[in-house]
Amino acid sequence: MAKKKTDSHAPADVETRRELLRSMLLQRRFEERCAEAYALGKIGGFCHLYIGQEATGTGAISVLRPDDYVITTYRDHGQALARGMSPRAIMAELFGKIDGVVRGKGGSMHLFDRNVNFLGGHGIVGGHVPIATGVGFAIKYRGGDQVCLCFMGESVVNTGAFHEALNMAALWKLPVVYIIENNRYGMGTALERASSIHDIYNRAASYDMPRGVVDGQDVMTVRAAVQEAIDRARTESIPTLLEVRTYRFMGHSMSDAVSGTYRTKEELEEYLKRDPIIVMRTQLQQEGQLTDDEFTKLDEEVKAVVQDAWDFAEQSPEPPVEALFEDVLVDTTSDAHAEAAVAAD
Amino acid sequence: MPVITYRDALNQALREEMQRDDRVFLMGEEVAVYQGAYKVSKGLLQEFGEMRVVDTPITELGFAGVGVGAAMVGLRPVIEFMTWNFALLAIDQVVNSAAKMLYMSGGQYNMPMVFRGPNGAALQLSAQHSQAWESWLAHIPGLKVVAPGTPYDAKGLLKSAIRDDNPVIVLEGEMLYNTKGEVPDNEEIVIPIGKAELKREGEHASIITHGKMALTAMQVADQLAKQGINIDVVDLRTIRPMDVEAITTSVRKTNRAVVLEEGWEICGVGAQVVDYIQRECFDDLDAPVVRVHQADVPMPYAKNLERAAKPDAAKAIAAVKKVMYLE
Numbered sequence: 001m002a003k004k005k006t007d008s009h010a011p012a013d014v015e016t017r018r019e020l021l022r023s024m025l026l027q028r029r030f031e032e033r034c035a036e037a038y039a040l041g042k043i044g045g046f047c048h049l050y051i052g053q054e055a056t057g058t059g060a061i062s063v064l065r066p067d068d069y070v071i072t073t074y075r076d077h078g079q080a081l082a083r084g085m086s087p088r089a090i091m092a093e094l095f096g097k098i099d100g101v102v103r104g105k106g107g108s109m110h111l112f113d114r115n116v117n118f119l120g121g122h123g124i125v126g127g128h129v130p131i132a133t134g135v136g137f138a139i140k141y142r143g144g145d146q147v148c149l150c151f152m153g154e155s156v157v158n159t160g161a162f163h164e165a166l167n168m169a170a171l172w173k174l175p176v177v178y179i180i181e182n183n184r185y186g187m188g189t190a191l192e193r194a195s196s197i198h199d200i201y202n203r204a205a206s207y208d209m210p211r212g213v214v215d216g217q218d219v220m221t222v223r224a225a226v227q228e229a230i231d232r233a234r235t236e237s238i239p240t241l242l243e244v245r246t247y248r249f250m251g252h253s254m255s256d257a258v259s260g261t262y263r264t265k266e267e268l269e270e271y272l273k274r275d276p277i278i279v280m281r282t283q284l285q286q287e288g289q290l291t292d293d294e295f296t297k298l299d300e301e302v303k304a305v306v307q308d309a310w311d312f313a314e315q316s317p318e319p320p321v322e323a324l325f326e327d328v329l330v331d332t333t334s335d336a337h338a339e340a341a342v343a344a345d
Numbered sequence: 346m347p348v349i350t351y352r353d354a355l356n357q358a359l360r361e362e363m364q365r366d367d368r369v370f371l372m373g374e375e376v377a378v379y380q381g382a383y384k385v386s387k388g389l390l391q392e393f394g395e396m397r398v399v400d401t402p403i404t405e406l407g408f409a410g411v412g413v414g415a416a417m418v419g420l421r422p423v424i425e426f427m428t429w430n431f432a433l434l435a436i437d438q439v440v441n442s443a444a445k446m447l448y449m450s451g452g453q454y455n456m457p458m459v460f461r462g463p464n465g466a467a468l469q470l471s472a473q474h475s476q477a478w479e480s481w482l483a484h485i486p487g488l489k490v491v492a493p494g495t496p497y498d499a500k501g502l503l504k505s506a507i508r509d510d511n512p513v514i515v516l517e518g519e520m521l522y523n524t525k526g527e528v529p530d531n532e533e534i535v536i537p538i539g540k541a542e543l544k545r546e547g548e549h550a551s552i553i554t555h556g557k558m559a560l561t562a563m564q565v566a567d568q569l570a571k572q573g574i575n576i577d578v579v580d581l582r583t584i585r586p587m588d589v590e591a592i593t594t595s596v597r598k599t600n601r602a603v604v605l606e607e608g609w610e611i612c613g614v615g616a617q618v619v620d621y622i623q624r625e626c627f628d629d630l631d632a633p634v635v636r637v638h639q640a641d642v643p644m645p646y647a648k649n650l651e652r653a654a655k656p657d658a659a660k661a662i663a664a665v666k667k668v669m670y671l672e
Binding site (some may be wrong): 069071100101102103104105106110112113114119120122123124127128129130131132133134135136137138139140141142148160161164165167168171326327328329330332333334335 | 366368370396401402404406407408409410411412413414415416417418419420421422437438441442446447448449450451452453454455457486487489505507508509510511
């Protein structure tokens with residue numbers, strides 16, 4: 001397939017578009033409070049914010065079925081929220097509390113939720129890409145028609161794991177959609193300083209895999225491109241590599257200044273003009289589908305959800321110390337017959 | 346009772362478990378069309394088809410990760426490494442993904458999978474192809490590690506590994522594939538993971554060992570018996586979780602211990618065994634514990650140098666005599 005630039009808006013009703021705006025706004029307000037909680041010492045460890053990139057996860061996840069799978073990197077709060085995970089359980093996880101979505105065992109980088117097939121935030125750059133290929137393999141093995149959506153940062157394309165995983169997905173025709181969120185910097189290293197080619201969706205040419213490049217600041221554009229890739233995966237079991245061009249408005253993690261070392265303030269300000277929330281809000285307003293009052297109301301509503309999540313996380317207890325040794329191993333086997341045989345030995 | 350090779354015992358285990366559970370599949374390099382680099386998977390492609398016996402590109406990290414992904418969503422992969430030396434390329438998936446997924450996900454995603462393949466030295470394969478990795482793997486919480494030394498144990502432990510709902514490392518021995526032993530064909534053989542076996546009984550000293558060295562330890566026992574020295578051979582069979590009770594029971598009886606392993610000395614499996622012994626049997630010991638292991642060098646090629654580097658029966662016999670103050 002030839003390279004493809006998608007810029008058309010898929011037809012979507014106003015309700016859907018407002019819902020996408022609401023989801024992005026929720027992610028934004030949620031993470032603004034994460035930064036606050038981090039400064040207050042309520043959140044520890046590494047904390048990578050998604051602010052600026054919300055259109056990618058929101059648009060992509062919006063076209064999935066409930067039984068599809070999502071797997072992602074350590075920059076996972078936004079996608080977890082977009083997938084419908086509980087803001088309360090996510091915030092409690094970040095606060096290291098027992099009601100956290102993984103009971104205080106994972107923190108910011110490792111959000112998992114079996115109820116919505118959210119297969120985790122993973123902390124090793126590139127490490128989750130072969131796992132996505134394995135999920136695709138399992139779907140095909142069982143003869144299902146689900147799809148696995150795999151998010152990754154652009155720095156992943158230089159890892160061996162990426163090449164190995166995409167080669168097998170194309171070789172075996174697996175229903176996986178790989179989405180590179182190209183936010184321009186792998187930590188502090190610009191794409192041009194790390195990759196020998198700069199149109200990185202072309203890496204897929206090595207695997208004869210369909211590919212495309214998408215404006216990541218427009219949620220409807222992302223949605224349309226991912227919809228096409230998902231359809232191809234679901235009906236023809238053909239994987240796709242999409243490069244979504246976006247920008248991170250915050251530092252790599254909480255210890256990284258927003259600008260000054262590896263990118264300029266001017267560059268950041270230029271990208272801020274294409275804030276995905278402003279882009280969507282402007283579209284709706286220009287079409288007469290959203291008033292300032294309505295936007296303010298929406299904003300107040302999501303802020304209340306985030307405040308509720310914060311309050312919930314505050315009051316949730318720390319995990320009991322006995323939990324330390326829980327969930328290292330399960331004490332089960334594939335069936336009772338095997339258990340009986342073990343017991344009798 | 347039928348006498349079969351270690352290779353055929355593994356083959357039987359794979360076949361039986363694939364017949365029993367259609368979620369079980371075998372994936373790795375040369376496992377299908379080639380019938381297995383060491384013919385462990387002989388006939389499986391013909392019986393189960395290419396979806397369940399899957400040849401991969403040479404891409405250890407990639408296909409180990411494919412196994413992890415498939416296990417996350419309900420399949421039961423058996424991932425074959427042509428040798429554990431090549432598995433170093435995949436160690437991120439073994440350690441960072443398979444071993445930690447259950448814990449990181451707060452108990453939501455267990456990993457019912459097996460990573461298996463030959464471990465340790467064969468003959469004159471030199472430095473990169475002759476390494477025993479059990480201490481590396483056994484170091485990791487979230488993994489189980491087994492190292493069968495006989496055809497019977499190979500069959501029983503692989504079957505248990507496939508049925509286990511955790512990631513299990515199965516360390517086979519290239520030099521063991523052709524060895525033979527009794528394996529009954531009229532009963533289900535399932536050996537519990539975490540249980541050692543007292544393969545010989547004696548009163549003068551204990552050899553604690555595992556994997557390929559279990560075979561060596563049996564030869565040692567035979568030779569020493571001719572000299573009137575009778576030893577316990579404790580075959581750990583599972584490195585993690587280790588059967589500490591089997592070790593201490595034997596050492597409390599004999600009061601003398603030799604720990605025999607194929608790998609290197611520093612931070613080896615034997616170091617852990619010695620730690621259990623000093624903690625649990627301090628007052629029972631009549632001599633310091635002696636360890637037998639590979640020389641602290643990369644494996645050389647030349648026959649004489651390789652022989653000098655490897656642990657063997659003669660070195661183990663000398664160690665037993667040392668703990669008995671006979672030499």
